[in-house]
Amino acid sequence: MITKGSMAKRDFLAITDFSRDELKALLACAARLKSGAEQDHALEGKTLAMIFRKSSTRTRVSFEVGMYQLGGHALFLSDRDIQIGRGESLADTARVLSGFVEGIMIRTYKHDEVVQLARFATVPVINGLSDLLHPCQLLADLQTMQEEFGEELEGRRVAWIGDGNNMANSWINAAGQLGLELRLACPEDYEPDPAVLARARAVGNVRLMRDPREAVADAHVVTTDVWASMGQEGQAAERTRAFTEFVVDDRLMTQASPGAIFLHCLPAHRGEEVSPEVIDGPCSRVFVEAENRLHVQKALLVKLMANRPEPGMR
Ligand code: CP
């Protein structure tokens, strides 16, 4: 695929779109951007179109502010405003937007829509969350882990508690790429995507179990997410019943490694998947994690849209 800048275009639809070395370079760039060691207007005059078919606080604001800080501009395109909301195809939308902007971010339901958009766009496409994956959040989570434990993440133990959702699938992808030891405790019928799981299981560092205490034992990171994701609101009551044993509270955190941290992509439901004393307590890094969306996505935007190596990778 040839882009406007005549370089091969890259998309970021999944953590697995980047090699281990690329992920490490991206995280190093994010750290430099965060520290202020690098300031870059690499995207001057460039525009990111942001298609939102679901709500967002962090994703919208971090991408919009990130583009501004890089000297560029971001367009917020909600489903209610643009013609895809009235049935215009993603293929046509991709081709039209590619004539106006240098990158497209999409948040939607079906992962296949993200894939379709990337297929027909001639500019880079970023997955800002689908029902299957949330790779941008994982980049921020990995940055937060590095800040806590140092650059080398291989062998770090992560416990996922609860729904086998888009975040769980993205942790599985990250474990496969970076050698994390990932244990997921999920109830029956709420397990991660079988294809995502099968690929990571081949690497051998991802285990699925039922008991949250077993998953958390000696973990460096304990993480969870809401029981009903966007689009699943109608299943909230049955999900609440299925997940009652999957609460991250102080008692569970004491099973983790000393110095373990708690992560949550947010928004959170205090008193459901996580107790207030954990999310608002000393182990919690959730607001650092949220802020890191900005830094790591700036590194991502530069990598994909600048048509030159990202800052510090020259
Ligand atoms: N974590 C996250 O993606 O948050 P938003 O839904 O607010 O974008």
Ligand code: NVA
């Ligand atoms: N799993 C959640 C993540 C929100 C950022 C959802 O998809 O709604």
